[in-house]
Amino acid sequence: MEFETLELKKEGHLAWIILNRPERLNSINGKLLEELQRALTELEADRKVKVLLITGKGKAFCAGADITQFTELNPTEAWKFAKMGREVMTRIENLMKPVIAVINGYALGGGLELALACDIRIASEEAQLGLPEINLGIFPGFGGTQRLTKLVGKGRAVEIMMTGDRIGAKDAEKMGLVNRVVPGSALQEEATKLAEKIAKKSAVALALIKEVVNRGVDAPLQSGLAMESIGWGVAFSTEDKQEGVKAFLEKREPNFKDR
Numbered sequence: 094m095e096f097e098t099l100e101l102k103k104e105g106h107l108a109w110i111i112l113n114r115p116e117r118l119n120s121i122n123g124k125l126l127e128e129l130q131r132a133l134t135e136l137e138a139d140r141k142v143k144v145l146l147i148t149g150k151g152k153a154f155c156a157g158a159d160i161t162q163f164t165e166l167n168p169t170e171a172w173k174f175a176k177m178g179r180e181v182m183t184r185i186e187n188l189m190k191p192v193i194a195v196i197n198g199y200a201l202g203g204g205l206e207l208a209l210a211c212d213i214r215i216a217s218e219e220a221q222l223g224l225p226e227i228n229l230g231i232f233p234g235f236g237g238t239q240r241l242t243k244l245v246g247k248g249r250a251v252e253i254m255m256t257g258d259r260i261g262a263k264d265a266e267k268m269g270l271v272n273r274v275v276p277g278s279a280l281q282e283e284a285t286k287l288a289e290k291i292a293k294k295s296a297v298a299l300a301l302i303k304e305v306v307n308r309g310v311d312a313p314l315q316s317g318l319a320m321e322s323i324g325w326g327v328a329f330s331t332e333d334k335q336e337g338v339k340a341f342l343e344k345r346e347p348n349f350k351d352r
């Protein structure tokens with residue numbers, strides 16, 4: 094499948110989406126949103142792909158929405174653009190496979206919001222993160238007001254949104270905004286190692302973790318706990334559960350078949 098604004102690479106059980114508008118710091122225009130949707134449709138259907146990694150080409154992960162478009166959009170078109178962005182981010186969040194944001198540089202505005210929709214964030218030491226929309230007289234429109242608040246707490250989130258300040262990777266790690274920080278030269282290798290470790294697990298159990306955690310975040314505790322028990326029952330119906338328990342008892346590595 095041909096793409097203009099991104100590259101889609103598959104290596105064994107891993108797939109990489111590489112945002113590919115480096116001359117515009119991988120900023121997000123309508124075409125990129127449409128191509129992300131297309132890439133996600135392909136990856137969703139590909140049973141061989143167990144973990145998705147998203148990164149950017151050049152010095153940025155993604156510098157947010159393409160600001161050059163903003164002079165042309167009327168309010169209705171702006172609403173439509175924000176809705177398209179929201180739908181892509183939500184689709185990544187709900188993808189039935191783990192998604193890792195590999196933050197190689199700037200992750201700003203919609204770029205940070207893209208990273209926030211992923212399950213795990215790993216960043217290079219050089220990365221800078223932030224929601225600078227306030228400097229344009231607007232505010233985050235691809236889910237940042239909600240997802241950042243849930244991840245780092247309201248006090249930190251509103252400060253990030255209200256100042257528009259950029260945060261260095263180490264500070265982002267301290268507040269739980271990224272899971273870990275590694276030197277830029279090691280980023281791809283570390284992210285691959287992490288993805289390969291996860292790809293060895295049962296795809297069904299991984300999908301159940303995503304579903305129960307994501308739905309639970311929005312639900313009252315007792316409802317979340319109930320979803321966990323029900324999901325746990327579902328996990329017991331899989332061949333992978335038989336294999337996992339058998340492998341433990343036989344003192345060997347499990348060989349999961351994702352069913």
Ligand SMILES: C=C(C)C(=O)SCCNC(=O)CCNC(=O)[C@H](O)C(C)(C)COP(=O)(O)OP(=O)(O)OC[C@H]1O[C@@H](n2cnc3c(N)ncnc32)[C@H](O)[C@@H]1OP(=O)(O)O
Pocket residue numbers: 116117118120156157158159160161199201202203204225226229231232233234235
């Ligand atoms: C969802 C929503 C609402 C949003 O995301 S709104 C957008 C939020 N993002 C931003 O405000 C970030 C805007 N970008 C910047 O502040 C600066 O480019 C950074 C990221 C600090 C990097 O600065 P520098 O390293 O000096 O690189 P810089 O020369 O600015 O960028 C390279 C090119 O990319 C362009 N560019 C960078 N970010 C862009 C963006 N978000 N949209 C369109 N073009 C962008 C930039 O204009 C420049 O183009 P040109 O070579 O034609 O001058």
